[in-house]
Amino acid sequence: MHRHWNIARGEFRKYSSYQVAALAGLFTNVVFGLLRSAVMTAVFAERPVVGGFSQVQSLTYVWLTQGLMTVVQIYGSSEFAQRIQSGDIVTDLQRPIDPQLMYLAADYGRAAYHTLYRGIPPVAIGALVFDLVCPGSAAMWAAFAASLVLAVAIGFLFRFLYGLTAFWLLDPRGVALVAVILTNLFSGFVVPVSFFPGWMHAIAVATPFPGMVQTPIEIFTGAAQGWEAVQRLATQLAWAVGLLACGRIVYARGRRRLVVQGG
Template identity: 30%
Template sequence: MYWEFSRKSFQRAAAYRFDAWIRVISNIMLLFMWGFIWYGLYGGQDTVEGVSFEAMLGYILISQALQGIHGAGTPLWEIQERVRTGDIAMELLRPYDYPLRMLFSDFGSIAFYFLTAILPLYGLLFYLLDTTLPSSLYQWSMFVVSAVLGYLLRYCIELTFGLFSFWLVETGGVEDIFYFSISLFSGSVIPLWFFPGWLATLAGWLPFQAIFFVPNSIFIGELTGQALIHALLGQVMWLIVFYAVLRYVWLKASRKVVVQGG
């Protein structure tokens, strides 16, 4: 049943091809922006903090690719809108688990976006540009595992934040906190090794670095050996914690449905 949601979501995404092209164009614009910013920050130096510009370029590319995949899922505002309009009541009446249904629906839209935008665009860029790539099948495998764990972790955190709308109805401030935390502490924009010591320590204790920083670092070879295994175990630990939090919040939220205006 849940895979049918993925199939329908894939078909729905395919019906809006213009949106896919806009996403590709926005990805290219962001890549140019971050590429020139980091080129300026390196100032012609081969390495900064022990990280080469080629490795940093690979980090930027894979980070933008993963952000594009994450962004193809259901945003926070859509969950909030369903609560506000009362559509969430129909979801509660249907014979499926709503968080699981949302996850499989996201799989469909992500699959379409990956095949039509991410794979051709970034495949071409990695082919044309002199960047750092995984050098072994083991490194590729660990990157894929880490990227999947990072996505599932983000899904659990984002849906938990979205379910707060059952109590708050208007969650604009909650969304701002979530997206700010993701941008700053996940390493999606600035790798954690460029953070000041105290901020890097703080980010290391938060779950957000497990979303982008860990898979990105594995991809360019900055995370290897025992440190890689420990990072993967950390991702699994955070995923278990936030999945438990999500299930608890959903249990409480499903018993409290307040529809604004009705």
């Protein structure tokens, strides 16, 4: 555990070296947050509630998605796949630490940095411009924090899983592109999953993607409270465990393949 903690701290320090990039990204997040807020306001011009969300909740949703974008790494980036392609994976295999857990710890360090510098600031700016909602009790804040931790895990474990296709493909970027499209659509990042038509909503909730964005935001805005929030957290945990197990199985098979190719 101490080693994983040090890895997370090292990753936090690494991202702290790029302050100008963080400010540029923050500016972009705020601009798009304002544009998306204008669109969302127009949606509620004729009706008070859409998909179980009020206008205030939906505006909060917009700014939280802008904040969670980099925390959960919604656009995807699989360093592990690049290491497989380059052959640097051999170094990981020689280390006395599990690669999957090592990169998960590193991702938590990255997520912690982005929470402070790219997550909280756009939400705070959005709260200055619009009337937003927030959890009304310590229990809901705790539930949101737990949901966010699980969201980061689900996001990483899914990226790790599709990154493993580099063991079999010469170039896994096609798979990564499809994965990013599915993540953006079904996580609720573009629009809340509850806005989807019935058949599309059924498909979305049968995937791990809502656990990356939709679930923590529903808990934060109060769209999911009490027992419903507990159920959402349990679903997130189940997906995290399932993706962790799938990643280990696929990694083990890919590792055997790598050994065969290496002679």
